[in-house]
Amino acid sequence: MSKDLPDTNREEAATSPTKRQKLAHRDPHHRRPPRAAPRIFAPFRTIGLVSSTSVPFTSLALGKTTFQITTSVGRCLHTYDLRRGLNLVFITWPQTLAPITATVAWKDRVFAAWGGDGTIGRQTGVWVFQRGRQVGELDVPIDLEEPIEELVIFGAWIVGRCWTRIEVWKSASYEHYTTITPTLSHAPGARNTLSGGVCNMPTFLNKILVGKQDGSVDIWNVSTGKLVYTMLPASLTSGAVTSLQPTPALSTVAIARADGSVTIQDIRTDKTIIKLNAQNATASNNNNNNITSISFRTDGHGAGEDGQQPGIMATAGTDNGDVTLWDLNNGGRVVGVLHGAHDPPSPKQGGVSGGINRVEFLAGQDVMITSGMDNALKSWIFDANSLSAVPRILHSRSGHAAPVTKICFVPASSEDAEDTGKWILSAGRDQSLWGWSLRKDGQSSELSQGPVRKKAKKLGLLGKNLEVDTSVSLDELKAPEITCFSCSLNRDGGMGAAPSAGAVWSNAATKKGTTDTSDSGTTGWESIVTGHRGDKFARTWFWGRKRAGRWAFETADGMEVSVSYLSKIDAT
Numbered sequence: 001m002s003k004d005l006p007d008t009n010r011e012e013a014a015t016s017p018t019k020r021q022k023l024a025h026r027d028p029h030h031r032r033p034p035r036a037a038p039r040i041f042a043p044f045r046t047i048g049l050v051s052s053t054s055v056p057f058t059s060l061a062l063g064k065t066t067f068q069i070t071t072s073v074g075r076c077l078h079t080y081d082l083r084r085g086l087n088l089v090f091i092t093w094p095q096t097l098a099p100i101t102a103t104v105a106w107k108d109r110v111f112a113a114w115g116g117d118g119t120i121g122r123q124t125g126v127w128v129f130q131r132g133r134q135v136g137e138l139d140v141p142i143d144l145e146e147p148i149e150e151l152v153i154f155g156a157w158i159v160g161r162c163w164t165r166i167e168v169w170k171s172a173s174y175e176h177y178t179t180i181t182p183t184l185s186h187a188p189g190a191r192n193t194l195s196g197g198v199c200n201m202p203t204f205l206n207k208i209l210v211g212k213q214d215g216s217v218d219i220w221n222v223s224t225g226k227l228v229y230t231m232l233p234a235s236l237t238s239g240a241v242t243s244l245q246p247t248p249a250l251s252t253v254a255i256a257r258a259d260g261s262v263t264i265q266d267i268r269t270d271k272t273i274i275k276l277n278a279q280n281a282t283a284s285n286n287n288n289n290n291i292t293s294i295s296f297r298t299d300g301h302g303a304g305e306d307g308q309q310p311g312i313m314a315t316a317g318t319d320n321g322d323v324t325l326w327d328l329n330n331g332g333r334v335v336g337v338l339h340g341a342h343d344p345p346s347p348k349q350g351g352v353s354g355g356i357n358r359v360e361f362l363a364g365q366d367v368m369i370t371s372g373m374d375n376a377l378k379s380w381i382f383d384a385n386s387l388s389a390v391p392r393i394l395h396s397r398s399g400h401a402a403p404v405t406k407i408c409f410v411p412a413s414s415e416d417a418e419d420t421g422k423w424i425l426s427a428g429r430d431q432s433l434w435g436w437s438l439r440k441d442g443q444s445s446e447l448s449q450g451p452v453r454k455k456a457k458k459l460g461l462l463g464k465n466l467e468v469d470t471s472v473s474l475d476e477l478k479a480p481e482i483t484c485f486s487c488s489l490n491r492d493g494g495m496g497a498a499p500s501a502g503a504v505w506s507n508a509a510t511k512k513g514t515t516d517t518s519d520s521g522t523t524g525w526e527s528i529v530t531g532h533r534g535d536k537f538a539r540t541w542f543w544g545r546k547r548a549g550r551w552a553f554e555t556a557d558g559m560e561v562s563v564s565y566l567s568k569i570d571a572t
Contacts, residue, residue: 046091047424047436048399048444049073051371053099054318056293056358059369060105067362069369070110071377072100077112077129082367086379086395088441090132097123102160104151106171109135113160116147124148126160128174138169139176152208154200157222159208161198166210168222178225182210182218196292197244201253201267209267211241215257219267231270233257242317245294254313256291262315264328274332278315278324291315295368297361302382302389303327303335314368318355320344321372325389336389338380342372343401346430354401367394374401398446402429410435410487410543425528427482433530435546447528448547450504452477479505479539479548480532484563491525492544505539505552526551531561 051057055072062068066083077100079090098115105111109130116124124144128136138158146162153159157177158169166180182193197211206223215233220226239258246253251268260279263272278289293316303311304327311328312335321342327335343354354374361368366382368391376398380391410423424436437443526540526549538561540549555561 046073046076047438048375048404048426048434050078050375050397050399051357051373051377052375052399054357054373055100055103057360057369057371057377058103058105058110059360059362060108060110061363067365068105069377070103070105071371072103072112074099075114076100077103077110079110079132080377080397082362082379082395085442086377086397088397092129092132092134094134096127097125101147102149102151104153106153111138111151111153111158113148113151116145116162126151126169136174138174141167141176141179149196150198152198152200155206157206159198159200159222161194161210164193166194166198166208166220166222168225178222180220180222180225182212182220182227195240195242197241197255199244199246199253201246201251203250209244209253211244211255213240215239215241217241217244217253217255217265229267229270231255231265231267234263234272234275242290242292243294245296247313248296248298248310254294254296256294256315258290260289260291262291262294264332274328276326276332290317290319292317293356293358293360295360297366297368299361299364299366301366301384303329307389312361314359314361316341316356316359316370318345318357318373321354321356321374323356323359323368323370338390341370341378341380342376343374345373346402375399376401397441399444400426400428400430400432400434404428406482406485408485408487411489425485425487427485427530429481431478431481433482433485433528433541435543445546447541447543449478450548479530480535482530483533484561485528485530487528487543489527489543492527492542504548504550505537506550529553531563534560536560 050073051071053072053074057069057071060068060070066081068079068081068089069086070077070079075095075098077092078088080086081089096112096114099117100112100114101116102113103110109128111126111128113126114124124147125140126138126148127134128138144162144167146164148160148162148167150161151158153171156171158171160167164181166182168177168180169175170177184193193212195211195213198208200208206221207228208220208222210218210220212218215238217231219228219230221228237259238261241255242258243256244253247264252264252266252273254262254264256262260277262276262278264274265271266273278291295314297310297312297314300310301308303309309329313326313328314323315326316323321340321344323338323341324334325336325338327333342356345354354372356370356372359368359370368380369378370380371377376396378396379394381394382391404426406427408425409421410425422438424438426434426436433447435445435447524542524544527543528541530539530541532539536555536558537552538555540551541547542549
């Protein structure tokens with residue numbers, strides 16, 4: 001009988017509003033959690049950064065089809081796909097709490113060390129990313145107050161090199177295993193014990209090699225935390241170790257030191273097999289040729305008289321933008337120098353931070369990857385039937401090499417055009433003008449100023465020639481820094497316009513006779529005008545062809561151009 005009667009208590013509970021629970025003892029200091037920031041101000045994407053820091057890139061092979069190259073741009077990572085022409089495929093999120101100091105790719109993940117530089121105290125961390133998302137974090141010791149400058153993963157171990165200590169984690173669980181503290185360096189003026197270079201040797205179980213400030217190389221067993229052996233330099237004046245790299249031959253390692261020397265050392269017998277000197281190998285007007293990156297070609301070609309033998313080594317450094325190629329057969333010799341692979345450091349304060357921070361041959365491929373501090377990432381290919389030992393450019397991604405000073409959206413060519421707000425025009429202290437696509441990263445490009453690099457190579461500014469005109473710098477071959485610009489696409493010829501046969505930036509006011517403008521019907525009108533620091537000429541540019549224009553207009557008073565404006569002239 002009770003089953004037929006309605007449950008009035010349940011009905012009242014369902015219809016009556018829920019009462020708030022009364023707190024008997026409310027905390028007077030209790031505050032509600034802050035509201036989340038509006039998503040309209042959330043960061044979405046950074047335009048123009050490719051390799052803007054001194055942190056070297058890291059590469060990862062995806063089967064036998066392609067490679068992914070990951071670069072650091074401050075607090076996040078950019079991953080580029082080689083098969084797609086170095087197109088951007090991943091941007092890591094969330095951003096790290098401090099600038100990234102080291103990266104390494106392992107299996108399908110990328111490890112990024114950050115912090116320790118004083119930006120947020122001394123906090124340090126190592127995050128793990130997979131396809132752009134954070135999926136893990138390493139246990140970092142509480143007392144670690146130094147930045148992790150290099151990461152190496154092999155077998156069951158993750159190794160991080162700091163200034164004065166080495167941290168070891170387990171690669172399976174990300175659990176911290178031990179801390180190795182090498183002996184203090186007694187080199188004069190040395191602040192850090194570990195100078196640069198940490199690597200593991202194939203077939204050597206649990207062993208790592210660490211370079212030190214006094215030029216010696218320690219061999220440690222990370223499992224036991226014990227020092228196995230120390231390889232001493234041949235001379236006390238060799239300087240600190242700047243790079244370490246295992247060779248394709250077992251039990252041998254390449255050691256670069258601050259004096260520009262590179263030695264191929266057999267670690268089993270502690271004997272030098274080959275000794276090379278970058279200072280004497282090439283004629284250079286720059287005495288600072290420190291080698292900070294070494295790589296070996298592993299496809300079995302490039303060396304020997306016919307170029308069909310193994311034994312090619314590439315070296316590069318941050319003091320210039322050149323890559324030196326060595327043939328290690330018969331004692332070693334230079335077979336080619338890739339001049340101007342990246343821009344050299346600028347002598348101007350606040351200018352381009354040039355040089356190369358990493359060079360790497362892809363495993364089993366005839367392709368070489370370089371990244372520079374000029375905010376550029378490039379791939380190079382060695383032609384099989386070429387008589388030159390120097391590779392040619394395959395793909396390139398770059399951006400401003402110095403801070404941006406001016407920026408604006410490119411206006412549409414007409415009121416009903418679909419490209420409104422799809423392009424950004426920017427100028428920087430590197431004396432360049434760039435156009436950035438907001439739809440496809442690969443469409444972004446710099447507006448050409450003519451054969452600047454060709455002129456620089458003739459003057460020896462991008463190479464190591466014996467005859468160098470030191471009175472001219474690379475910056476002086478470019479137009480001065482842009483201080484103002486204006487753009488209108490009403491009469492622009494577009495990408496398909498015929499190239500102009502005239503000279504770049506010829507001054508119409510000083511020309512004798514009538515100025516010939518008959519080719520404007522095929523080339524279109526210049527659509528950008530710029531003013532430059534300390535320059536009395538306003539210069540024109542073609543937007544469609546992404547190159548410098550024909551005219552340089554002088555101001556009436558001979559003073560610097562302070563304001564530029566391009567009126568929207570009707571095309572009819």
